[in-house]
Amino acid sequence: xxNSQHAAVTEIIAFAAELADEARKHSSAYFRNVxxxxxxxxxxxxxxxxxxIEGAMRALIEERYPDHGIFGEETGFTAGDGGLxxxxxxxxxxxxxxxMPLYGTLIAYLESSAPLVGVIEMPALAxxxxxxxxxxxxxxxxxxxxxxxxVAEARVxxxxxxxxxxxxxxxxxxxxxxxxxxRRFGGDCYQYALLASGYCDLVIEASLLPYDFLALVPVVxxxxxVITDWGGSPLTVNSGEHVIxxxxxxxxxxxxxxxx
Amino acid sequence: xxNSQHAAVTEIIAFAAELADEARKHSSAYFRNVxxxxxxxxxxxxxxxxxxIEGAMRALIEERYPDHGIFGEETGFTAGDGGLxxxxxxxxxxxxxxxMPLYGTLIAYLESSAPLVGVIEMPALAxxxxxxxxxxxxxxxxxxxxxxxxVAEARVxxxxxxxxxxxxxxxxxxxxxxxxxxRRFGGDCYQYALLASGYCDLVIEASLLPYDFLALVPVVxxxxxVITDWGGSPLTVNSGEHVIxxxxxxxxxxxxxxxx
Numbered sequence: 001x002x003n004s005q006h007a008a009v010t011e012i013i014a015f016a017a018e019l020a021d022e023a024r025k026h027s028s029a030y031f032r033n034v035x036x037x038x039x040x041x042x043x044x045x046x047x048x049x050x051x052x053i054e055g056a057m058r059a060l061i062e063e064r065y066p067d068h069g070i071f072g073e074e075t076g077f078t079a080g081d082g083g084l085x086x087x088x089x090x091x092x093x094x095x096x097x098x099x100m101p102l103y104g105t106l107i108a109y110l111e112s113s114a115p116l117v118g119v120i121e122m123p124a125l126a127x128x129x130x131x132x133x134x135x136x137x138x139x140x141x142x143x144x145x146x147x148x149x150x151v152a153e154a155r156v157x158x159x160x161x162x163x164x165x166x167x168x169x170x171x172x173x174x175x176x177x178x179x180x181x182x183r184r185f186g187g188d189c190y191q192y193a194l195l196a197s198g199y200c201d202l203v204i205e206a207s208l209l210p211y212d213f214l215a216l217v218p219v220v221x222x223x224x225x226v227i228t229d230w231g232g233s234p235l236t237v238n239s240g241e242h243v244i245x246x247x248x249x250x251x252x253x254x255x256x257x258x259x260x
Numbered sequence: 261x262x263n264s265q266h267a268a269v270t271e272i273i274a275f276a277a278e279l280a281d282e283a284r285k286h287s288s289a290y291f292r293n294v295x296x297x298x299x300x301x302x303x304x305x306x307x308x309x310x311x312x313i314e315g316a317m318r319a320l321i322e323e324r325y326p327d328h329g330i331f332g333e334e335t336g337f338t339a340g341d342g343g344l345x346x347x348x349x350x351x352x353x354x355x356x357x358x359x360m361p362l363y364g365t366l367i368a369y370l371e372s373s374a375p376l377v378g379v380i381e382m383p384a385l386a387x388x389x390x391x392x393x394x395x396x397x398x399x400x401x402x403x404x405x406x407x408x409x410x411v412a413e414a415r416v417x418x419x420x421x422x423x424x425x426x427x428x429x430x431x432x433x434x435x436x437x438x439x440x441x442x443r444r445f446g447g448d449c450y451q452y453a454l455l456a457s458g459y460c461d462l463v464i465e466a467s468l469l470p471y472d473f474l475a476l477v478p479v480v481x482x483x484x485x486v487i488t489d490w491g492g493s494p495l496t497v498n499s500g501e502h503v504i505x506x507x508x509x510x511x512x513x514x515x516x517x518x519x520x
Contacts, residue, residue: 032459094444098415099459101385102362125361125385155358160445161421184354185420186446199292199359 012083012117013132015064016107019057020121020128023089023105026053027123032099049096050074053089053105061085071237073211084110086237088211092188101125104189108214113236118218120193129193131218138197145225145247148201151254154247155200156180157191169206169242176204176258192216192245196223201247202255206230208243220245226252230259272343272377273392275324276367279317280381280388283349283365286313287383292359309356310334313349313365321345331497333471344370346497348471352448361385364449368474373496378478380453389453391479398457405485405507408461411514414507415460416440417451423467429502433464436518452476452505456483461507462515466490468503480505486512490519 030049054074061070069080072087085107090096092103101124109117120129129138136143148154156177164170177183180202187194189212191203196219213227213235220227226249228234230242244259246252290309314334321330329340332347345367350356352363361384369377380389389398396403408414416437424430437443440462447454449472451463456479473487473495480487486509488494490502504519506512 094442097442098417098444099454099457100447182354182357184358184446186444187360194359197359
C-alpha cells in the first residue's frame with residue numbers, strides 16, 4: 001500500500017508540474033501586455049489572464065482526473081469523488097498589473113481535506129517550488145528553510161500594511177516585526193517560497209483565502225518550516241485569513257507568543 | 261561642437277553599460293550566497309558585496325577617466341576635474357539579503373552637477389534601463405512612460421511605510437495613494453524602472469539619498485516622465501530626501517498639489 005501511495009503522489013507531482021507549465025505559458029503571454037484593468041468588489045484587480053490561466057488548468061484536470069474536485073479563485077467549486085485541486089491562477093495581481101515579476105500561480109492538491117502537494121510557480125522569474133511528502137524542491141533542487149530560532153534574528157516579510165483589515169492585527173504584527181532583524185513589505189506567495197529556501201525566516205499575513213494559502217502548506221512544511229493560523233492550528237479549507245509561516249518550530253512558537 | 265558632445269555622451273553611455281556589466285557579474289556571485297549580515301548605524305543592512313561591487317566600478321572609472329570625480333555609497337567622495345560618477349552598488353539591500361531579486365545597481369553620470377546619464381541595473385532579473393539625452397532604453401529597446409494624467413487612474417508605488425520617518429509625510433502619502441487606482445509597497449529603484457516603461461504611473465518616497473535618486477533622473481525624464489522633490493524642484497546632489505516621479509507632467513502636477 002505504501003508503494004502504491006508513493007507512486008500516486010509521484011504522479012500527482014508530475015501532473016502538478018504540467019499544470020504549472022501551462023500556467024507559465026499563458027501568464028507570460030499576458031504579463032506586461034495588459035494595460036487595462038478592472039476592479040472586483042473586494043478591490044483586488046483582476047485580469048483576463050486570471051480566467052484564461054485557471055480555465056486552462058481546469059481543462060487539464062478535468063481531462064486527466066475527471067473524478068477530482070476543483071476549487072478555483074475565478075471559477076469556484078466543482079465537487080468530485082477523489083482528490084481536490086485548489087487553484088489561484090494569479091496570486092499578486094497588483095504585481096501582475098504593474099509589470100512586477102513577483103506574481104505567481106498557486107496549485108494545491110488535497111486528499112481528505114489535507115494539502116498533500118503544493119506548487120508555487122513564478123512564471124516571470126522562471127522559478128518553481130514544489131512541496132510534497134518527498135520534500136520541497138526549488139527548480140528541481142532540494143529546498144530547506146533557515147535555522148533561525150529567534151524573532152530578534154529573523155528576516156520578516158508581509159505583503160502590505162493594507163492587508164491587515166483590523167487595526168489590532170496590524171498592531172500585533174507591527175510590534176513583533178519591529179523586534180526582528182529586518183522587515184520588508186511586498187511579495188505575496190513569493191515570500192513563502194523565499195522562506196522555503198532559507199532566504200527569509202518569518203512571514204505573517206492577515207487576509208489570505210484558502211486558494212492563497214493551501215498550496216503554501218506542503219512547500220513550507222516539507223522544507224522544514226511550520227505554517228499555521230495565528231492560533232497555531234493547521235491550515236485547512238475552513239481556516240480563517242491569518243497565516244504565519246516560520247523557518248523552525250522554535251521561531252514559530254516565539255512568534256505566536258509575541259503575536260498573541 | 262554638438263557632434264563632439266553627442267559622441268562624448270555615446271561614449272559615456274557605453275562605459276556606463278560596462279560598469280553595469282561589472283556590477284552584475286559581482287553581485288550575482290554574492291546574491292543568495294550571503295546569509296550573514298551586519299547593521300550600519302542607520303539600520304540599513306550592508307554586505308561585503310556592496311563594497312566589492314563599488315570597488316570594482318571605481319577601479320574601472322579611475323582607469324578610464326582618471327580626471328573624473330566619484331561619489332559612492334560605500335567609499336565616499338573623490339574629487340575630480342571632469343564629470344562626476346555617483347554609484348550605489350546595491351540599492352534595495354533588504355531585497356538582496358532576503359534572496360529577493362529586486363535589488364539593483366545605480367550609476368549616474370553628472371556634468372556641471374546635472375545628471376546626464378543614468379543606469380538602473382537589475383542583476384538578478386537581467387534587466388537594465390539606461391537614460392540619456394538619446395532617450396531611455398530597457399534592455400536596448402525604447403522605453404516610454406504611460407499616458408496616465410490623473411491620480412485616480414494611477415498605479416502608485418512606494419518602497420515601505422518604514423521609509424517615511426515623519427508621520428506627517430506618511431499621512432500626506434497615505435491620503436494621496438488611497439485616492440489612486442492601486443498602491444503597492446516594495447521595490448526601491450525598480451519602481452522607477454517600472455515607471456519608465458509605463459508599468460506603473462507614480463512613485464513617491466521620503467528618504468532617498470543622492471546616490472539613490474540621481475541615476476533615476478535621466479531614466480525617468482528621457483522616458484517622458486517627470487521626477488522632482490516634493491516641492492517640484494529638480495533633483496541635484498544637494499536635494500533633500502523627498503522624491504516624486506510621475507508618468508506625465510499632468511499627473512505630476514496633480515500629485516504635487518494633493519501632497520501639499
